[in-house]
Amino acid sequence: MVDREKPVERHQNEIGSSDLVLMRSMARGERGALSSFYERHGGVALTLAMRMLGDVDGAEEAVQDAFVAVWRRAADFRPDAAAPRTWLLAIVRNRCIDELRRRPGLSRALPLDEAQPPAIEGDPWPDIWKRHCGDALRAALRDLPSEQRNVIELGFFGGLSHAQIAERVDAPLGTVKKRMRTGLRRLRLALDASYADALP
């Protein structure tokens, strides 16, 4: 029987509940699962939104929209298509791209003035794994030539089209396309190798 009195506490006590478990609970209408999911991924969602919008209010609104969307569409979530975190961040990014297109003059800074560092509580594994992935990714990105890294960042975090990137970096469109393609493939190879190294 579902405990409707203290769903938040109940889910917070389920240390180690996977995101898929939380998604299923959300699909059943358990708000505690949404709370746990937010605790787990609200930080990175906000970081992504601020990275793209550079605006605290806009970023918070994008994150709010994304979590509400996850809650409302939890029953439609397909675990074979993407991980819940990936799905959430894709929604956040789409919201930010919409916002960027609405407000083309928006800055793309990342103010951390109001950010709080995450505390490691309970099961440390998710944090360790996330950091491992983050380290691997940052290492892979560092190894890219800066011009390739730059166009990938402008495309992904800036939501800019190839033409807009070309204008931004003052390079021919064909060059930007080539940098993007080469950079993405190099990144893929580097990440494949990195994750393979992590396996026993």
Place this chain on the structure above:
Amino acid sequence: MNEHPEFELLDAYALGTLGETETARVRAHVESCPYCRSEAGELRSVLDVLPHGLPDMRASARVRERIFAQLDGSAPARHRRPPASFFALAGLAAALLLAVGLDLWLAVALRRAQSQTAAPAFAVASPSPPRASSFGVPRRISPPRLIARTPAPAVASAAPSAPPAMDPALRQRVAVLESSLTRERLRAQRDVARDRERIELLQRQLADADASVVALERLRAPRTPEPAPSPGAGVQSGGEAAAELVAALSSGRVYSVDGVVGSEPWHLTIVQPPAGKDAVIYTRTPDAPDGDTYRTWVLRGAATFDAGELRPAAQAELEMPMPLQTGDQVAFSREPVGTGNKPTSPFLMKVTIGP
């Protein structure tokens, strides 16, 4: 779009930076083309991990309140603010910064911030050596506390003279620990899966061994007077049964049956002795709910014969009231104690006797 899109178009599609019309055209092709679908999927998988490179913040309590307020209908979905001139100026500044080299600016920003206060204890470590990058790092001057606790080694290292964001020895130890934990975690998951398979195998072997033990015990047991045969079926005991079993194993037919009752595995050995003698079942019957028992049936053509009761949670041998023939089906159902003649619940297991 019937032709494959250019690779660059596929890149932009995966990035989500195409306009609506072009997105729809590419999507229509991708959905019908396995090659392009695979290509776009691989690109997508690379792009999906990019947010992992960002430093984590703590989830905002204010946003959490607004999310739940919106779900309760007590707050608007979101409010949109008109773009202010501040943002236009900030955008111009950001563009200029990108053009002149963001990494350098960030390095200076970080050095300034770090020089203002002492760095606190770190919650996060990065094993990566200091390298210059603008990825995943703040683009505006941040309070030293936040920068110091943020896993942004690229920024910290972009300034050659900047103090290290973390003691190198400690960073190395944390990196080694993280790597070790990753491997241990994966190894443990693999071991659990392997052990589960082994447990299932051992359970099957145990059930087989139980049947053999029953047979051997019968061989050792002194001959005791047989109880008066009851009408229908009954549980047989005595060395005679073991002798029959041995004879059956050597010249009769033996059927090994595996099934699951609820979540519990159920293994049975059905022995059809030679010379038309009655068949015998050896098994360890799973637990049954109070008041219920497991009952055996022989289905022959349209007829159903009551073949007796299996006592729950006990090693049992059940002598059936008849020899089995090719094509017979032996079935089991859960029935209230004391009932018989006809099954009243669905069969839990059913096995067809072959030639």
